[in-house]
Amino acid sequence: MNRSTGWRLAAASLAAVVLASAGTACSSSTGTSAADGGSASAGGTYTVWDPYPQFDVGSAWAKLLDTCGSQAGVQIKRTAFDTSDLTTKALLAAQQGNSPDVLIVDNPVVSTLAEAGVLTSARESKVDTSAVSPNLLAAGQGGGETFGTPIGANTLALYYNKAVLNAAGVDVASIKDWASLTAALTKVKAAGKKGITFSGIGTEEGSFQFLPWFWGSGAQLTHLDSAQAASALSLWTDWVKQGLAPNSVINNTQTTSWQEFATGEFAFAENGTWQLANAKKAGFEYGVIPVPGMTGGTAPAPTGGEFVTVPVQKKTARYSVSDKLVSCLTSADNSYATDATLSYIAPTPTVQDKQAAADPDLKAWVDAVKAAKGRTSDDLGTKYPKISEQLWTSVQAALTGSKSPQAALSAAQSAAAH
Amino acid sequence: MNDTAQIPEDRSVRDGDGAATVVPSRGRAGAEPTRSRPRSQQWAAWGFLTPVVIYLGVFYAYPLYRNIDLSLRNYTVRSFVDGNATFTGPANYRAVLDDPTFMPALTHTVVFTAASLLLQYGIGLALAVFFTQHFRLAATLRALFLVPWLLPLIVSASTWSWMLNSDSGVVNAVLRAVGIGPVNWLTSPSWSLASVVIANIWIGIPFNLVVLYSGLQSIPASLYEAAALDGANAWQRFRHVTFPLLRPVSAITLLLGLVYTLKVFDIIWIMTRGGPVNSSTTLATWSYRLGFGNALPAFGHGAAVGNLLVLIALVFGMVYIRVQRKQQAS
Numbered sequence: 001m002n003r004s005t006g007w008r009l010a011a012a013s014l015a016a017v018v019l020a021s022a023g024t025a026c027s028s029s030t031g032t033s034a035a036d037g038g039s040a041s042a043g044g045t046y047t048v049w050d051p052y053p054q055f056d057v058g059s060a061w062a063k064l065l066d067t068c069g070s071q072a073g074v075q076i077k078r079t080a081f082d083t084s085d086l087t088t089k090a091l092l093a094a095q096q097g098n099s100p101d102v103l104i105v106d107n108p109v110v111s112t113l114a115e116a117g118v119l120t121s122a123r124e125s126k127v128d129t130s131a132v133s134p135n136l137l138a139a140g141q142g143g144g145e146t147f148g149t150p151i152g153a154n155t156l157a158l159y160y161n162k163a164v165l166n167a168a169g170v171d172v173a174s175i176k177d178w179a180s181l182t183a184a185l186t187k188v189k190a191a192g193k194k195g196i197t198f199s200g201i202g203t204e205e206g207s208f209q210f211l212p213w214f215w216g217s218g219a220q221l222t223h224l225d226s227a228q229a230a231s232a233l234s235l236w237t238d239w240v241k242q243g244l245a246p247n248s249v250i251n252n253t254q255t256t257s258w259q260e261f262a263t264g265e266f267a268f269a270e271n272g273t274w275q276l277a278n279a280k281k282a283g284f285e286y287g288v289i290p291v292p293g294m295t296g297g298t299a300p301a302p303t304g305g306e307f308v309t310v311p312v313q314k315k316t317a318r319y320s321v322s323d324k325l326v327s328c329l330t331s332a333d334n335s336y337a338t339d340a341t342l343s344y345i346a347p348t349p350t351v352q353d354k355q356a357a358a359d360p361d362l363k364a365w366v367d368a369v370k371a372a373k374g375r376t377s378d379d380l381g382t383k384y385p386k387i388s389e390q391l392w393t394s395v396q397a398a399l400t401g402s403k404s405p406q407a408a409l410s411a412a413q414s415a416a417a418h
Numbered sequence: 419m420n421d422t423a424q425i426p427e428d429r430s431v432r433d434g435d436g437a438a439t440v441v442p443s444r445g446r447a448g449a450e451p452t453r454s455r456p457r458s459q460q461w462a463a464w465g466f467l468t469p470v471v472i473y474l475g476v477f478y479a480y481p482l483y484r485n486i487d488l489s490l491r492n493y494t495v496r497s498f499v500d501g502n503a504t505f506t507g508p509a510n511y512r513a514v515l516d517d518p519t520f521m522p523a524l525t526h527t528v529v530f531t532a533a534s535l536l537l538q539y540g541i542g543l544a545l546a547v548f549f550t551q552h553f554r555l556a557a558t559l560r561a562l563f564l565v566p567w568l569l570p571l572i573v574s575a576s577t578w579s580w581m582l583n584s585d586s587g588v589v590n591a592v593l594r595a596v597g598i599g600p601v602n603w604l605t606s607p608s609w610s611l612a613s614v615v616i617a618n619i620w621i622g623i624p625f626n627l628v629v630l631y632s633g634l635q636s637i638p639a640s641l642y643e644a645a646a647l648d649g650a651n652a653w654q655r656f657r658h659v660t661f662p663l664l665r666p667v668s669a670i671t672l673l674l675g676l677v678y679t680l681k682v683f684d685i686i687w688i689m690t691r692g693g694p695v696n697s698s699t700t701l702a703t704w705s706y707r708l709g710f711g712n713a714l715p716a717f718g719h720g721a722a723v724g725n726l727l728v729l730i731a732l733v734f735g736m737v738y739i740r741v742q743r744k745q746q747a748s
Contacts, residue, residue: 088710094499112713116495202693204712247584250605250694260586382495385714396694400607 044074046321047100049090051083051306052342060341068328072321087112090311094118099311101322102329104151107139107374108204110307111381114140114147118311121145125310125319127326131348139374140307142381148309149330152344154273155301155372156212157364162285164193164267172289177296178216178235181268185244188267195244196268197260199252200236200399206392208302208375209254209270210236212291214391215373216299221380221387224394225406225413231294233405237398250399272304273365274343288364290371300373305344345369390416482728488721498717510722519696519704523723527700530615530686531679535672537619542626542671543664547656549627550634560631567624575688578617579604582689607697610690614698617685622678626671633667634660665745673738677731701727 048065055061062078069076079100081089087109093099099118113119122129122145129137129149136150165172168191170184185195199209213236214221219229239245249257254271261269262282270291279286290298308329310322328334332351339346339355345365346352356366376384390412397408489510491503514520549560566574581588582603590600603613637660645655683702686692692699692707699707701723709720 084710087713088715091495091498091715095501109713112495116499118499202691202695247600247602247605248586250602251579251583251690263586382714385712389712393695400605400694402607402695 045077046072046074046102046318046325047077047079048102048104048325049079049081049086049100050104051081051086051106052104053080053082055080055341061338064329064334064338068325068334071328072324074321074325076325090118091116094311097314099313101310101313101318102325103309103311104306105148105309107150107303107305107307108376108384110140110147110309111142111376112385113309113311114142114145115382119147120310120312120319121147122149125326126323127308127310131350133347133349133352133370135370135373135377136303136305136347138377139303140309140376142376142379148307149326150303150347151306151308151330152335152339152342153303153305153347153369153372154344155303155365155368156209156270156272157288157290157301157368158196159261159269159271159275159279160287160289161261161264161267162287164188164191164264167191168193168267170267172287175289175292177292178294181292182235182239182244185239185267186242189242189244194246194260194266196239196270197246197252197257197266198236198249198270199254199257200249200392200395201251201253202392202396203253204388204392205254206395207388208304210391210395211375212270212299212301215301216291216293218294221375221378221384221391223413224387224391224416225410228294229409230406233395233398233409236395237401237405240399241401250396273345273369274304276343276361276365288361290364290368298367298371300371301368302375303369303372305342305347387416485721485724485728488717489725491718493717495714498715503718506718510718511726514719514722514726517719519699522696523699523701523704526611526698527680527702529611530618530682530700531676533615534618534622534679534682535675538622538626538675539630539668539672541619542623543630543668545623545627546630546634547660549631560627563627564624566621567628571621571684572688574621575617575685578613578620578685579689582613604690605694607694610694610698614686614689617689618679618682621685622675625678626675629671630664630667633664633671637663666742669738669741673734676734680727680731701730 046069050061052061065076065078083106086103086105090099090103090105090109090113094116103113103119105113110119114121127149129146132149136153137146140147140150160172165184165188168184168188170187175181175184188195200206210232213232214229217228217232219226219232223229236245240247240249246260248260252260257269258271258275258278260266261271262278264282264284291301293299308326310319310326313319313322329338330347332348335346335348336351336354338344339351345362346355352366352369356363375388376382380387393415394403394405394408394412397403397411398405403411490505490507491497492506492509493503497503545563549556582590584590584600584602584605587603589603593599593601601609603609641659641663642655645659650658681702682700683706686698686700686703687706690698692703705720705723705727707720708716708723
């Protein structure tokens with residue numbers, strides 16, 4: 001009995017260690033298995049990783065990849081990842097030396113991967129970026145180099161519910177700046193409806209949603225504690241305090257925020273291009289206006305959307321085919337078709353105009369994308385993630401009332417500069 | 419493993435299985451006298467053992483080693499890819515311990531774990547005792563209580579966050595109906611931790627119920643009859659018969675519950691992301707946030723926090739062994 005008991009106790013304590021470490025250790029070491037099928041595969045097979053798991057084998061996107069592959073004379077092996085997994089997967093694959101040939105990745109991640117030395121510069125891979133709008137390309141630029149090219153862009157604007165605004169007697173054309181927007185929200189509330197919903201959650205999504213207001217006040221990401229920044233955060237905080245925005249915005253993702261808007265109770269929702277298809281299904285008349293700047297004009301909203309990049313390979317001879325694939329995927333015709341499936345705005349002015357001409361609904365979005373700004377632009381690069389984390393923390397602190405907007409932003413600035 | 423290798427080989431194979439399934443439940447009769455065996459059988463024993471050793475090595479020992487290694491080096495994204503991170507010794511641990519998030523995260527972990535364990539165990543035990551009274555539909559009802567355990571965590575956590583929504587949640591709707599003002603369950607720094615604890619208790623009750631219920635089954639009915647004959651009332655029977663005889667089962671339930679609760683991540687992450695402003699951040703969610711929460715991962719710091727968690731679990735494992743030994747000795 002004694003011996004077996006000792007063994008059993010040892011097993012129990014081992015189990016304790018193992019269970020507790022499973023959550024953390026695995027996350028840093030698994031993933032290598034998912035990174036198989038890398039570029040080492042023989043002959044003419046090229047691997048493509050994308051963050052579009054919603055598209056299966058029969059989708060237009062998968063077919064486009066195959067077409068581009070056969071045009072370049074190679075076979076395509078495609079793997080789709082959840083976008084939040086892709087950064088880690090790409091880093092691990094690079095560590096194991098089996099990066100994909102073409103990697104399609106969310107634009108703020110490009111600078112991180114470039115910093116890690118995972119991506120080739122456009123100079124090396126010969127990818128042509130001359131037609132792309134400079135404000136979109138900037139998200140993938142750093143240190144004088146360009147890493148990849150955008151496949152499409154999306155950004156944020158304000159959706160509004162026409163019926164709610166009409167009932168409250170608000171003319172949407174009167175909304176030019178923050179003061180007129182707040183006045184409209186107050187009218188809507190007085191009419192018994194809800195004002196505006198957005199996402200202030202404590203993740204990158206929260207920063208993404210706050211940035212149009214932050215930049216619209218004239219604030220800079222390098223100075224989180226400026227008076228302009230405080231006025232932007234005060235705007236949000238006051239809305240929540242006065243009940244013009246619901247308390248749930250503190251925990252809203254962009255999806256849950258959209259669900260609130262879809263109830264038909266809200267006058268406004270700050271949301272992205274990708275909700276257009278859902279907006280058409282919402283069952284009420286809607287419109288879109290750009291986020292106004294503090295004293296008028298259109299506030300620069302952050303750009304979303306992915307970059308097509310060419311990761312570093314041991315066999316540099318592969319770059320010429322990869323370049324063909326990238327050019328094919330981002331060519332004018334294909335980009336028009338792809339961006340329609342993704343509900344994105346094209347990255348080149350020519351295709352943008354074509355989109356706006358074909359679908360007048362997209363006009364507001366094309367304008368918003370033209371005014372938009374990359375989060376990692378202005379040579380912020382890998383400084384952005386740290387700044388952003390402090391920014392969303394300060395938003396949460398102010399919205400919950402645990403700190404005043406100015407105090408929250410001052411704390412954020414000192415932590416980000418630290 | 420050494421211990422296992424010495425005992426007869428037909429057993430060592432089963433022991434190997436036992437290691438994988440964590441808790442060997444079958445009682446093992448007294449040790450047979452060890453006879454000397456032919457060499458070939460020794461080799462056969464090792465042969466049977468190899469798969470388990472490889473399995474443990476590849477899936478447990480190596481990741482653990484990598485995690486420790488990760489926590490002792492200064493990893494940037496570039497050195498992560500190049501694999502030439504400089505060895506910095508305890509620098510990551512020092513940075514993590516000095517971080518203003520550390521103390522709140524530790525406190526929240528302790529509160530979260532203690533409150534969850536206490537209530538899961540208490541409610542689980544009450545339900546287990548309740549279900550030993552064989553009434554009609556008892557089996558059906560008991561099966562229904564297992565639902566939280568069967569649901570994928572993402573489903574239950576999303577459902578909870580939907581129910582606890584400040585404006586449109588059903589919980590606040592009920593509170594409003596009885597005249598209590600809305601509670602900002604997930605969006606108020608003073609409530610968010612309580613909310614995730616409530617959800618976690620709900621999820622943990624079935625486990626406690628099942629294990630404690632099966633523990634109760636093994637208490638002979640004759641003891642209760644004897645106690646009843648001696649004039650013990652229901653409470654006394656519970657206090658002096660059920661509870662002491664359930665002690666070994668309780669101990670393992672609490673230990674497993676502890677290890678499980680310490681590392682709870684999904685529920686908290688889905689419901690609050692550890693927020694607002696760290697108000698529901700535990701060591702587990704903090705570790706994740708450091709490693710994967712933004713576009714510039716701090717793998718070294720994340721690994722350090724993860725290892726601290728492992729260490730805490732290990733300490734409690736040791737305490738459990740100590741207590742067990744003492745009980746056996748007495």
